[in-house]
Amino acid sequence: MITFVQLLISGISVGFIYGLIAVGFVLIYKSSQIFNFAQGEMVMFGAFLMWFFLGHMGMPPALGIILVLAIVGLAGYGLERFPLRPMIGQPILATIMITMGIGVFLRGLALLLWSTNIGIKFPDIIAEKTVSVFNVPISNVTIGIFFFGLILVILLSLFFNYTRTGLHMRAAAENHQLAQSMGIRVTQAIAQSWAIAAIVATIGGFLLGYVRGIDFGLTEIGLIAIAAALVGGLESFKGAILGGIIIGVAQTFTGGYIGYGLKEVVPFFIMVLVLIFKPYGLFGLVKIERV
């Protein structure tokens, strides 16, 4: 029973991170109808960059985190200008391959810069200890990540519901022409969504890297996040978070009870099942179209 609760809680906390990264994915999909297959590489690159500033150069955590987030935000903003703006209105295969090209490039860059740094970890920001919640031992890092993720999601949803920029982005997501006629700069809104997606991916990479170490395997998280977004429906933030939690819990349970090999592929099993039986997910918009 204790293992059950432990697995459940660690699944939820990992799932929260998946959900966060999936939110970045959903954001880009909503604003520009582009599937960002480079999300995983952005997570990995962000984690390495964060490590470079915090671990390698030894900056104080608060300063380093803000600096890194500013850098990746700017980089995400720049990505919209090149190469993504020419991709508006292009066939789907082109948009898929361009984000994959960005991903391959980022992985190459990370290999060039940090391939010799194996088995690295972030410096401890909070001292790890085990606390007991309802007689179940849980690491305080897990709880910290849970609450951090919760705060971030609340902040993001407040941002999208109450700030002018957030509302502009949602309007651009609905309909480019309509948004333009209301005086919203659609390209800017898309660029902002890429910036936020990059920041969210970096935060996700930081949290995941804090839990399990930083390596090139973090790239896999991108596809898991896509699976999470798919389960939740591609247009919904709360769906993305929920999908992330579902996948995280499914992963820790199969890892805990069945075996490690299955843990790796369970997101893809879920993905295929969702695609076959409920392609528009839990909260997605159902587009009625005969294929």
Place this chain on the structure above:
Amino acid sequence: MRRVSGIFDTSYIQDMSIFRTKYYSLGIAILILFFLILPLFGNDFWLAFVSTTAVTVIALQGLNILAGYCGQISIGHTAFMAVGAYTSTILATQLGLPFWLCLPIGGVGAGLVGLLFGLPSLRVKGYYLALTTIAAQYLIIYMIKTPFPEITGGAIALHVPEVKLGSFVLSTETHFYYFIMMMLVIMTFFAKSLMRSHLGRAFVAIRDNDIVSEAMGISLYKYKLMAFFIGCFYAGIAGSVWAAYVRVISPDDFTLTASIWQMGMLIIGGLGSTLGPFFGAIFIGALREICVIVGPWITSIIPQMGAQISASLVEMSFGITIILFLVLEPRGISHRWEILKDSYRFWPFSY
């Protein structure tokens, strides 16, 4: 359909011919002769490069039929190569079947698995279909790695028994070179002919507009699944040939990254043309070799760059190439080749 200007057809046979001008036939003849005598003066490095590229071209022809002609995006093509490679190898080791039988069975096996993952294409398309094929990549590799390690060799390498055609044992680089080039010619001819038939026209109709093509009496159900079967059959054949050539296969040879590379090669070469896979595979193959040569050279000048410089150069240059091609020339090298041929033909006029 593109037609050469100034050449007029006077018979039905002429109208249907693949090589329409005498220069074209001459060029092909010279090319075939060159590759026939290449082992006389090329060393093993060049033979290996040509063989590897040729296997990639076979796989790319399948991907081209699936994605280029029929418009069904597949980013799991190497997984189907793995199905072919493992099927033929396991048949050879467990049942002792001869290679000439294992090869087509490997292709058909890959085609059937492709059919299975093509089923969602009847309900979803675009991004969702791409995701299905990515999932296929992971699920197939998982099936190879985990449930039956005593048959598939698990995560470690599986050794391929030596390849015999009749009583003749393929052993040297040259033998494999001739065998692979023969397979390449057969498979390319097959692909070209198929795409000139009613099947190819139905695929193109589905790619261009699936609803209209259904209204015109093309059964989407039948033809989409057929595209998946043929595309994955090609992947399976390429995988079997590859397994026979390298003699050792492991699940790590068939990764998502490799699939992305294949899709990238196809885009760089040009979708929807028989020449596209050739251009793409040669371009990327050459790019990779150049990076492998340049990498150590950079390390010798700047020693701090580390040992991974070649690998990172390969990935970075590939990423940049794909992005540049998609932005500047989304129709690929084969389109440029057509323009080049036209400007030669119309010279000194520009059109």
